[in-house]
Amino acid sequence: MNIPFSDLNAQHKEIRKEISKAITGVIERGDFILGQDVALFEKAFAQFCGVNYAVGVSSGTSALFLALRALGVGPNDEVIVPAFTYIATASAVSYTGAKPVFVDIEEDTYNIDVSKIKKAITKNTKVIMPVHLYGQPADMPKILELARQYELKIVEDAAQAHGAKIKMPSGAWKPVGSIGDAGCFSFYPSKNLGGLGDGGLVAANHKEIFDSVFMLRNCGRKSKYDHVVVGYNARLDTLQAAVLREKLKKLTPWNRMRQNAAKIYNKYLGDINGVIIPYAAPDVQHVYHVYAIRVKNREKVYQALKSKGVGVIIHYPIPVHLQKAYENLGYKKGDCPVSEKIAQEIISLPMFPHLKESQIKYIANILRKALKE
Ligand SMILES: *Cc1c(COP(=O)(O)O)cnc(C)c1O
DSSP states (O other): OOBOSOOHHHHHHHTHHHHHHHHHHHHHHTOTBTOHHHHHHHHHHHHHHTOSEEEEESOHHHHHHHHHHHTTOOTTOEEEEESSSOTHHHHHHHHTTOEEEEEOBOTTTOSBOGGGTGGGOOTTEEEEOOBOGGGOOOOHHHHHHHHHHHTOEEEEEOTTOTTOEEEOTTSOEEETTSSSSEEEEEOOTTSSSOOSSOOEEEEESSHHHHHHHHHHTBTTEEETTEEOSOOOBOBOBHHHHHHHHHHHHHHHHHHHHHHHHHHHHHHHHTTSTTOBOOOOOTTEEOOOSOEEEEOSSHHHHHHHHHHTTBOOBOSOSSOGGGSGGGGGGTOOTTSSHHHHHHHHHEEEEOOOTTOOHHHHHHHHHHHHHHHHO
């Protein structure tokens, strides 16, 4: 059997006609840059995310960068990020001239360990940037509390968690991206909501943040000839927006299918000695962008799965504080021990909405055998 890590074809097959029609519409109108689908998609996504405003941008990385810029982050500032994430979380901070400050993660959720944030706060700290890793919301109620106490802003990296929700102290369930000052999404093709290329979005409730990102993404333009700040070319393509509008309509059922696949995985893997299945906190709706297990002998397990045709990926083998790119910040082994341990044990199994029980069973059998030997 051959089981890919992710199967975008299965998604696109469901809505091939709609996608073709959307693309043809853009070609016929010729409104390739900031055309009508961009504003329509922004409106639909803002509604989906429960925020007042949304701005489409060129990638998830741009979304993070522009959100930080809109909050006034720059040289001499510090931004708190988890040590265990995709490197773009930290690069976006570096682009502004600010310094990423790495904080270790929790051993169960793999999200930033809020109890360790306080120690990382200095007089230069401006923003806490939690990542909703693998599709599981970070502990936003506690992060909000800290941010209020220290007068910090919050930028959510929701690149892996479109549609995930968390129960707030009020009892209300809130979508990720709608809780902090800005919520940043990526539409990289394999994300829960993915385009046919790069794309991203900044969600916000405050008009000032919206206005600022709106100008920054389009050359600092307030109106056609009026450039009030030095901006960037970081626009979302109309073609991507048109496709994303169609795919957004499927996001909720596709997330449900991912959750169902995770449940089936848990059933088959839960009793295998040596496998730690993902933990979902009680007050969250995890959307399983990634289904990652932990094993002690990862190399062996990885090879066993690969050799039997199973697509596996490591998210991520090197925590960001130990990446060569951040050598200059002076972190060393042992600074974020949980991140370092998880980085050695984690392995992501195939996960996509159309994954079948028979495929999961096949994967479980390989795992059971590999761990017995
Ligand atoms: C994918 C991702 C990004 C970056 O998104 P791009 O669209 O690839 O720029 C940022 N943070 C996290 C956690 C991601 O998974």
